[in-house]
Amino acid sequence: MPVADARTEVLIVGGGPVGLTARALLERWGVRALLVEKHRELSPFPRSRLVNVRSMEIFRRLGLAAGITAAAFAPEYGRIRFRDTLSDRDFATAAMVGVNAPVPESPVTGVVTSQDRLEPLLLGAADAPVRFGSELIDLAEEADGVVALLVDRRSGDQTRVRARYVLAADGANSTVRQLLGIDTTGPGALGDVTTVVFDADLRRWCARRPAGVYFTAHGSFLPLYPEGGWAWFAPTPEDPARADWPGLVQRALGPGAGVRAEVLRVQHWVMNAFVAERFRHGRILLAGDAAHAIPVLGGLGMNAGVADAHNLCWKLAGVLHGWAGPGLLESYETERRPVAHQTLRQAVANTQLLLQVQDRRRAQLRSGEVTPARIELPWSEEFFAQLGLVLGVSYRSDAVLGDHGTPPEPSDSGTDYLPTAEPGRRMPHLWLTPDSSTLDTLGEWFTLLTPDPAQWERQATATTPWPLRIEPLPHEHLDLCGLRPHGALLVRPDGHIGARWRDRPPSAATLHHALTAITRSTPPDGQAP
Incomplete structure (x- = not known):
């Protein structure tokens, strides 16, 4: 061939x-x-x-x-709701942090x-x-x-x-x-799952209580697009080839729903x-x-x-x-x-919790035990408090210089997020103007944020060949960034802080040596970083 x-x-x-x-x-x-x-x-x-x-x-x-x-979807869809069937009332609900509404820690909102x-x-x-x-x-x-x-x-x-x-x-x-x-x-494979894409008019139960996901005791419903369309996913039955998919979706909709699901596509997959x-x-x-x-x-x-x-x-x-x-x-x-291990631990713990609660709730419904006081919430608080995992990531490697020229100490922010300018962390979002964030100064280059650009400009002349831009940092942000009037933050192109100098540069070659160390490049003339 x-x-x-x-x-x-x-x-x-x-x-x-x-x-x-x-x-x-x-x-x-x-x-x-x-x-x-x-x-x-x-x-x-x-x-x-x-x-x-x-x-x-x-x-x-x-x-x-x-x-x-x-x-x-509109921000109000950034919410989770839990019901016995889709046509029942909520017995638990929670907002998705950073999606349901803006958060002060970022200039953008998730969707x-x-x-x-x-x-x-x-x-x-x-x-x-x-x-x-x-x-x-x-x-x-x-x-x-x-x-x-x-x-x-x-x-x-x-x-x-x-x-x-x-x-x-x-x-x-x-x-x-x-x-x-x-x-x-x-853990490997947590189970076989089937997603059913279908059409049905479910506005009666969802229009006034929008959500990105409706968990029910019989599977989960997801609105697909603002203009319509739905998906239902649940554990794959023992004989999927003979499964009555419209019937299974109908059971999860509820006996009183009075609508018929038009199944469009069915996909089987493994939750790994x-x-x-x-x-x-x-x-x-x-x-x-x-x-x-x-x-x-x-x-x-x-x-x-x-x-x-x-x-x-x-x-x-x-x-x-x-x-x-x-x-x-x-x-x-x-x-x-x-980061992958930390993310996996939280996702697995919450998946297992949700599946356990769904199993127990189905058992309660079969036995007729529907006392509201016995309803167990299907999640922990950490399920939705994710900012620590997505904004609080801390890197510890040779591509990060600690405040004293050594790698920073490891940090596990959990699910909480506290903005900080410690080396290894994502550069905090701070407003520079009403329309411009510190994050807007970052791009396909290293960014040096400093309240004293003139002093650091002299250092920048010796930074060839690295792409570098120097940006002014207003004095009102110095405390949060841990800087004094002549200090600086060196932010990597991925938005994580590579180095921090709390005050004046220790030497005329400080910036050059830091970029050499972070990028593992060879200094000219064999000069040690």
């Missing part, structure tokens, strides 16, 4: 939200990328439902936030939207080539790159792609991870829960579900993958453009794998 050849700097495997985000980020960095996706088109299923505030901050930098919000509405916007955010229907079947590493063998699923034609690096975002059943023999840790034992194999790096499969309840999985891409792409760009050493890529796994 004839084999054609192609070359690219980064081969992205997988055309879901993580792969598409990586493609857009790499294009911003001027990195040539090729994305391949084994399916012939973007997924038609709703799948992931929540874009949290951190992902929206990333999409804002890509110019996508307004479009994503326009296609999403409830279906993945099939998000992906076309991500696809249109870059011009880099995409090959749908092209499946990766083999990988081989060479001294200066990776050779990937692709097959066109329609014609059978094969293509050999030579790439400097491979970014694998090909899902929980990742072909790349399996080819590399990378094992996983964690694991973290890969390694996120890197030489020049091949795993991201998103390929690196960590997070249960869907809580909406943390896709967002964690977007954060992976944001962490990784600036590092790939630095290495490919020559202002970072290959050792910088070691910090990707060091920084993101602990």
Whole structure:
């Protein structure tokens, strides 16, 4: 069979939200990328439902936030409701923090939207080539790159792609991870689940009490689009081929609903829960579900993958453009794998709690025991208090310098978030003007935020070849940032603080040495960082 050849700097495997985000980020960095996706088109299923505030901050930098919000549900849908059936009254409800309403910790608000509405916007955010229907079947590493063998699923034609690096975002059943023999840790498969997409007029029970998810004792209902459409998901029955899907949905709607569900599509899937034992194999790096499969309840999985891409792409760009050493890529796994484990622990705990409460509630209903006092809430407070997981992430690696030039101490923020400018943390959102945030100063460069730009400008003249911008920081923010009048924060391109000087720079080469250390680059003339 004839084999054609192609070359690219980064081969992205997988055309879901993580792969598409990586493609857009790499294009911003001027990195040539090729994305391949084994399916012939973007997924038609709703799948992931929540874009949290951190992902929206990333999409804002890509110019996508307004479009994503326009296609999403109104903020009042950022709420969870629990009922015995959909046509019953709520017996518990809670808001999704950062989605139901703005939060002071971010200039953006998360949204409830279906993945099939998000992906076309991500696809249109870059011009880099995409090959749908092209499946990766083999990988081989060479001294200066990776050779990937692709097959066109329609014609059978094969293509050999030579790439400097491979970014694998090909899902929980990742072909790349399996080819590399990378094992996983964690609970594994939590159960088989079926999603049924259907049409029905449910406004009578939902219009006045909107929600992004309605949990019931017989499965969960999700409104798909502002203009209509629904999905119901529940554990897959023993004989799915013979299942009466309209009947099962009808039971969950309730005997008094009086509407018939028109089933449009049925999808069976496995709720996985694991973290890969390694996120890197030489020049091949795993991201998103390929690196960590997070249960869907809580909406943390896709967002964690977007954060992976944001962490990784600036590092790939630095290495490919020559202002970072290959050792910088070691910090990707060091920084993101602990976050994946922390996220998985919370998602699994809350998934198990919800499933247990649903099981007990069904048993109560069968036995006729419906006393309101005996109704158990199906979640813990931590299920919705997610800002600590999405805004309070703290990195500890060689790509972060502590206040005394040493790596910062590890930190577990849990689900609470307290804005801080400690090295390793996301730069806090602080208003610089009524319309401009500190986050708006960040981009495809390192940002030095300081109340004394003139002094640090003299240092910046010696920072070639790193991309760097110096931005003024108003004095009213000094206390929160832990700075004095001549101090500075060095913020990495992914928005995390790489270094902090509380006051004057210790030497004329302070900034140069910090960038050299963070990027693992080689100083000129063998000068020690």
